Amino acid sequence: MSAADKVKPAASPASEDPSAIAGNISYHAQYSPHFSPLAFGPEQAFYATAESVRDHLLQRWNDTYLHFHKTDPKQTYYLSMEYLQGRALTNAIGNLGITGAYADAIKKFGYELEAVAGQERDAALGNGGLGRLASCFLDSMATLNLPSWGYGLRYRYGLFKQRIAKEGQEEIAEDWLDKFSPWEIVRHDIVYPIRFFGHVEIAPDGRRKWAGGEVLSALAYDVPIPGYKTKNAISLRLWDAKATAADFNLFQFNDGQYESAAQLHSRAQQICAVLYPGDATEEGKLLRLKQQYFLCSASLQDIIFRFKERKPDRVSGKWSEFPSKVAVQMNDTHPTLAIPELMRLLMDEEGLGWDEAWDVTNKTVAYTNHTVLPEALEKWSQAVMRKLLPRHMEIIEEIDKRFREMVISTRKDMEGKIESMRVLDNNPEKPVVRMANLCVVAGHTVNGVAELHSNILKEELFADYLSIWPKKFQNKTNGITPRRWLRFCNPELSEIVTKWLKTDQWTSNLDLLTGLRKFADDEKLHAEWAAAKLASKKRLAKHVLDVTGVTIDPNSLFDIQIKRIHEYKRQLMNILGAVYRYKKLKEMSAEERQKVTPRTVMVGGKAFATYTNAKRIVKLVNDVGAVVNNDADVNKYLKVVFIPNYNVSVAEVLIPGSELSQHISTAGMEASGTSNMKFSLNGCVIIGTLDGANVEIREEVGQDNFFLFGAKADQIAGLRKERENGLFKPDPRFEEAKQFIRSGAFGTYDYTPLLDSLEGNTGFGRGDYFLVGYDFPSYIEAQARVDEAYKDKKKWIKMSILNTAGSGKFSSDRTIDQYAKEIWGISACPVP
């Protein structure tokens, strides 16, 4: 008899009584039989528990759909190529307020909730901050009862799993659907045709029509997203690509031509196979564009369907009503094709004229920019676009033409600027469509994601447009959900916060955290705070031991940098700092070392598979760690650990246990950053530059509670110029650190190309474009201030408390409330 058999099965969903819940889990173990009925291990326990939780979710999700249907509010649709959802179980029961009941229920089977929750695979349908932001936004939309949904793609394989081998990072397909995802609901009733290639025809009624080519189907999978302490549960609708039976050539198959018989099926599989397929080849570029169009077309057809479904008497004459019922937010330029697709659907399918379709489109779509890095601003070859989406290319050409005419006729003074503002770049060598320009021209609002970033958009990247549309540009400083990023991932600290604030309302009103300020010197709070931190540090130390085999000391200063590996984020500066520290430790006498603040430097993050320098950085951190951690002279004072396979669940262990975190990008290059907010919320002090949201975090937590260093954004261009002119004189400490690596102190791997990128005078990727050399001395000095501050435990804990206390602004509830009011024009629609 299995453990599940010991509890009487009961189908009744949505109970909050532990015995009834246990019965429901047992029911799922037996009647949703994914596994042998003879076994009920932790994995089976997870799936049965998740299915039981899903019963709770489905009820709310259905009620919410019906309520939105009945009340017909204006609704936001968030289009994003990325969602970094992570695990869902702990979050779902936490938001539903049934964690205790589920913990008790699971005990009846002899398991602990944490162990069962740990069985879940991360849903990593995203790459980094942009995807995690989208997931935090969904949590806030549901919590604020906003009528809003997310749309994305159901990638078969998530962001790759990172393994550290002798040669450095290896990428392995992340099989998050290996068994199945208990959270998704396949919607066989929601399918839309998606065309690729083909040609444009003139229909008998004179309308232009896209025809021919190949047609696949988009099939919806819904993931219910529960709000915190509300009956609302919204949808994350993920599209999968399918071909139909009609596309299967039975004749060819019976003739032994198996591959050509199922050609369209295999092409359908490619579309949602992976996030960001390599785009070095023409095939790769085409596939990415297909993915983007697939998301946009399926979502817009669905949005239009719902617009009609909510009021079936809506006739084509009423399209002017559309923007009062629908807001579409494009998360970066990846869903830009929503613009020509909406135009196409309105004109070619619904019969609107250009002006009316343009007016509706403009009032409906808005664009969030997440980067000013030139290489990340998407540009698609006009030839590829014309081949894959001929009708869209026509529409884009018309948008470009009309924009040009508008500027020429109304703004003579801008004529000289027009070429760089146009949607099309007709450079004969490489004609492209500039997606960001298309978003700015077509959208009603453009926003950046932190004050500094939004100012750079207005003053530099989009400055020319600002003079045409001064009201189009806004700032919406990013945020993070306090549920996942404090309440659920750091229960020890959460309890203390609730105890001292005498309320747990901070979970949905994060500004209440300022109430901690008045206790910042209280010794009792200090003792509790330190104990909670130590508990999290021990949990983190265990994780490090489990995944790397390295033992770290929970009494050392835990210094963490976790984010995608990129040269602008300057993990290289961090590791050069660690190398310098190691060299100085080696030069010290035993007595001198005793005065040193012991430190554990942890770095985690994935390097894009084809980004060679980023991969070299990963290798370097590992190589430095291998030497330092095994050096008995100094490893009491310094350890360097690379945390493999950084993802959302790993972050949930690392962030609570952090004391210092590094956000050290070249000023002006990190649009916002969001892990900085998570760290600060968890009482971790930041060492950072005045970049992205660091600027605002420092304002909120107080400048004494933030270790600042480095050049400011407005100095960067000048510094690069100086460098080009050969005026830069490197600090001897910077030279010493590089030289130590070049000497072979960390093994035989050839780091010359990586170190050479920090030398010379000019050029992207050479000539130290990211100014590591310029900022290194002030970085080392800021780190020395950290060492001193950490010696004063009282001072450090006070800084930690004041970081948490100053984090209220960075709740994604605040961000989403601002989007709702200032961009989307939507209001709460709570299920009664």
Ligand code: RUG
């Ligand atoms: O790099 C940015 C981060 O600074 C930002 O916090 C995050 C969310 O706004 O978006 C990141 N980002 C930018 N991810 N992808 C891009 C460019 O496509």
